[in-house]
Amino acid sequence: MEAKELMEKAVRFHGHICPGLAIGVLAAKYALEHEFEHSPNEEIVAVVENDNCSIDALQAILGTTYGKGNLIHHDYGKMNYYFYNRRTEKAVRLALKKSEFSNKMLSKDEKVQLLLNSKPEDIFNIYDIEYNPPGLAQIEESVPCEICGELTMSSRLMTYNDSEMCISCYKKTRG
Numbered sequence: 328m329e330a331k332e333l334m335e336k337a338v339r340f341h342g343h344i345c346p347g348l349a350i351g352v353l354a355a356k357y358a359l360e361h362e363f364e365h366s367p368n369e370e371i372v373a374v375v376e377n378d379n380c381s382i383d384a385l386q387a388i389l390g391t392t393y394g395k396g397n398l399i400h401h402d403y404g405k406m407n408y409y410f411y412n413r414r415t416e417k418a419v420r421l422a423l424k425k426s427e428f429s430n431k432m433l434s435k436d437e438k439v440q441l442l443l444n445s446k447p448e449d450i451f452n453i454y455d456i457e458y459n460p461p462g463l464a465q466i467e468e469s470v471p472c473e474i475c476g477e478l479t480m481s482s483r484l485m486t487y488n489d490s491e492m493c494i495s496c497y498k499k500t501r502g
């Protein structure tokens with residue numbers, strides 16, 4: 328699919344047109360063209376190092392979503408994208424580089440147009456990497472917090488004063 332068609336799909340999900348989304352579209356386009364197909368389950372995992380608009384393009388186009396657990400965010404503030412294919416064990420890393428579109432003189436619209444007319448290779452440094460994906464999303468039991476009674480994933484319970492409590496109650500109790 329052309330970048331412009333992918334962009335339309337991403338905009339329907341994201342809500343507006345912006346350069347960040349166009350960057351994510353190009354990352355997703357590269358993935359689709361290199362054996363990472365849309366992922367209804369957890370076949371593809373995306374690991375990202377930022378939480379800006381670009382991530383919505385991955386969710387809309389690749390099906391790597393926060394809710395399914397096949398979108399992992401590291402808060403490093405870097406425009407880096409890792410894709411892992413659990414079926415083929417292929418892995419790739421895309422790192423945004425400084426290029427024409429980062430010119431501050433360009434308007435938002437000009438940036439979007441420039442990006443959509445670029446190839447992923449124009450804006451990213453791209454590396455084949457070792458296949459070492461994050462583990463599959465875990466399904467675990469939820470138990471009531473002993474303080475507020477709300478259901479809480481058992482691995483997130485904190486023990487304090489002989490009570491098992493959720494993180495919000497733990498923070499309140501400790502002041």
Ligand SMILES: [Zn+2]
Pocket residue numbers: 341343344345347348380
């Ligand atoms: Zn946006």
Ligand SMILES: [Zn+2]
Pocket residue numbers: 472473474475476477492493494495496497
């Ligand atoms: Zn609680």
